[in-house]
Amino acid sequence: MAKQTMSRSPDDPVNARLGEVLEAFMNRVAHPRGRALAFLTQSSVTVDQAILMHHALTRPGSTPTSLAATMNLSLPSISQMLERLARLGMLRRIEDPADRRRKTIAVTPKARRFLRELQAVRSQEFSAGAAALSPAAQQRLVAALERALTELDADPSGGEPR
Structure with a gap:
């Protein structure tokens, strides 16, 4: 018989306590040294922009609209971030040959290198x-x-409550 996993609602007391404990733990192991934030600042990249690049990397073929939905941000906010990251050489917009209005977002080698370095800095910070x-x-x-x-x-739900 297969083991069935029960998803807990965010209002469940155990899930709420888990959230509190994870948040407290992350604050204790990550933020006090500020190395990851310093790395972002030195790179002229915001936290939201780093998250956007991560989503574009892990979801090839993403569009501005799909990234806006994934990040729960407005399309104008995403467009502004994409413009800034394109100017930094981190992302490219690729025109769909069948529909020139449709653009997909591609991560450049510079962004891949940046994300690897950020991951290493964060990992060292947590350790x-x-x-x-x-x-x-x-x-x-x-x-x-x-x-x-x-x-x-x-x-299969990607961590979303059922």
């Missing part, structure tokens, strides 16, 4: 923030997070 945990607590945390990521990867 440094969690270094005060005992080795046993670190092992348990890694195991729990790996299990959670496996479940999220298997979730």
Whole structure:
């Protein structure tokens, strides 16, 4: 018999507590050093722009409209970010040969390099923030997070409440 995963509503007390604990943990291990934010500032890229590039990278063929829907932002906001990232050489707009009005967004090698470097900076930041945990607590945390990521990867809803 297959194991069935029950999705919890955001209003569920256990899910709400999980959200509170994750938020507190992330604040403790990430933000105090500010290395990731400094990296973004030095690169002249905002957090929203980095998220936009990540979505464009992981969803090839994205359009401005699909990115706006994914990020829950207005199309004018996305268009402004795309323009700025194109000027920085991070993204390209590609015209659809069948419909010249339709544009898809492509991530450039410069953006791929930027996202790899940002990931490395963030990973180092998280590792440094969690270094005060005992080795046993670190092992348990890694195991729990790996299990959670496996479940999220298997979730066809993409993590959205059912």
